[in-house]
Amino acid sequence: MAGLSSNWKKLQAKIKEESTSKPESSPKPSLKRKSAAPPASLPPKKAKKVGETTTKQPVSAKRPRPTPKRQMGGVQSTKIEDGPSNVPSTSLALWAEDNDVSAEALAEAYGLGTKNNSMMSASEKDKINSGLIEGIEIGKYIAIDCEMVGVGPGGHESVLARVSVVDFHGRQVYDSYVKPREKVTNWRTAVSGISPKSMRFAREFEEVQQDVDKLLRGRILIGHDIKHDLDALILSHPAREIRDTAKYPAFRKYGNGRKPALRLLAQQILSVEIQDGAHSSIEDARVTMLLFRKHKPGFDVDHANRFAPTAAGGGTKGSKPKKKRNA
Numbered sequence: 001m002a003g004l005s006s007n008w009k010k011l012q013a014k015i016k017e018e019s020t021s022k023p024e025s026s027p028k029p030s031l032k033r034k035s036a037a038p039p040a041s042l043p044p045k046k047a048k049k050v051g052e053t054t055t056k057q058p059v060s061a062k063r064p065r066p067t068p069k070r071q072m073g074g075v076q077s078t079k080i081e082d083g084p085s086n087v088p089s090t091s092l093a094l095w096a097e098d099n100d101v102s103a104e105a106l107a108e109a110y111g112l113g114t115k116n117n118s119m120m121s122a123s124e125k126d127k128i129n130s131g132l133i134e135g136i137e138i139g140k141y142i143a144i145d146c147e148m149v150g151v152g153p154g155g156h157e158s159v160l161a162r163v164s165v166v167d168f169h170g171r172q173v174y175d176s177y178v179k180p181r182e183k184v185t186n187w188r189t190a191v192s193g194i195s196p197k198s199m200r201f202a203r204e205f206e207e208v209q210q211d212v213d214k215l216l217r218g219r220i221l222i223g224h225d226i227k228h229d230l231d232a233l234i235l236s237h238p239a240r241e242i243r244d245t246a247k248y249p250a251f252r253k254y255g256n257g258r259k260p261a262l263r264l265l266a267q268q269i270l271s272v273e274i275q276d277g278a279h280s281s282i283e284d285a286r287v288t289m290l291l292f293r294k295h296k297p298g299f300d301v302d303h304a305n306r307f308a309p310t311a312a313g314g315g316t317k318g319s320k321p322k323k324k325r326n327a
Contacts, residue, residue: 104139104168114293117270119170119286126282129177129201132211141168142215143222143289145281146229147192155186160232161194163208164281165215166289174215175282177202193278209233222292224262224284240307243299245291250298265291 127133144165148158159182165174177194179202189195212233221237223229225246230236245251246259254260254268266272266287274280274287292299 104141114290117272117290119290119293120272120283122166122170122172122286123280123283126172126175128175128282129198130172131176131203132174132215133172136167136171136173138167138173138215138219141220141222141289141292142166142173143285143292144212144226144229145223145285145288146232147194147279147281148232149180149184149188149192149194150186151180151182151184153185155184155188158228158232159184160205160208161192161198161202162281163212163229163233164285165212166282166285168289168293170286170289172282174211176208176211178205178208179203181205189278191279193280209235222289224265224288225259240303243292243303245288248295248299249302250295251291262287269294 142165144163146160146164147162149155149161151157151159159180160178161180161184162177163174164172167173177198179199187194187196213235216235216237220241220243222243222245224244226237226242226244245262245265251260251265251269252258254264262284263275266274269291270287272287274283
């Protein structure tokens, strides 16, 4: 804990150094450009002033040029302001790597993806039913969400039909349709978004279960009413390594003391509309992660209160497949 806190202090100091140094260097080139332009145009202006054309030329020469520069500068300045304040420089990223500061710590320090809910834009790159996405360093935190279909009489019993996982940055890590192991009596398409067509390239339950089990091991799991998702996957995960947005005390007020719906939390906290029609498990997982990240300090305090540090050896053991209930 001492090492982490010292690294965090160093990170904050490093960010302050870069934030104070960049504003001083960025205006200088712009000032040079503005001062460089007038000398080239001043000689002809002075020569033409004798002919009493001073009123026309300053209007045509001086005014049009500054206005586009201000507009361009205005647009660029907003992007530049977002850039240095929200995106770590390459030097800081290298420094963080050398000092064992994780990419997640950098993202948390800079609020990457949380400002204006920009993390939600990652949905444009979602790849449905693509399985495990290669080439992503997943990190310590993942969020999961599942979609169910109905089986049994009346289709009231739920079984897994799709599972999605995103990382701390909201990037898709895993998505797959799952072949139900029982006859589906209610596809719940209007809500689940699942249809018989979805099963054409669906993976077997055992394959998906193994994939998700590997992703869970050694990581902190974020979810909304996560018990139902783990039950559907017939998996378990250590309670101390779970952050459940449905059980977070500060969110209870949105559900009048009960477990608040994810859609309601998205509306009230993120000002984002979800589940307007068929659900998307990737979108729901991403919203869950965003809710956790925006209130991470509170989650950390709540977790510390519920799981006081004990003797060493209480690390994450990973998830374990449960025994099949029905033979």
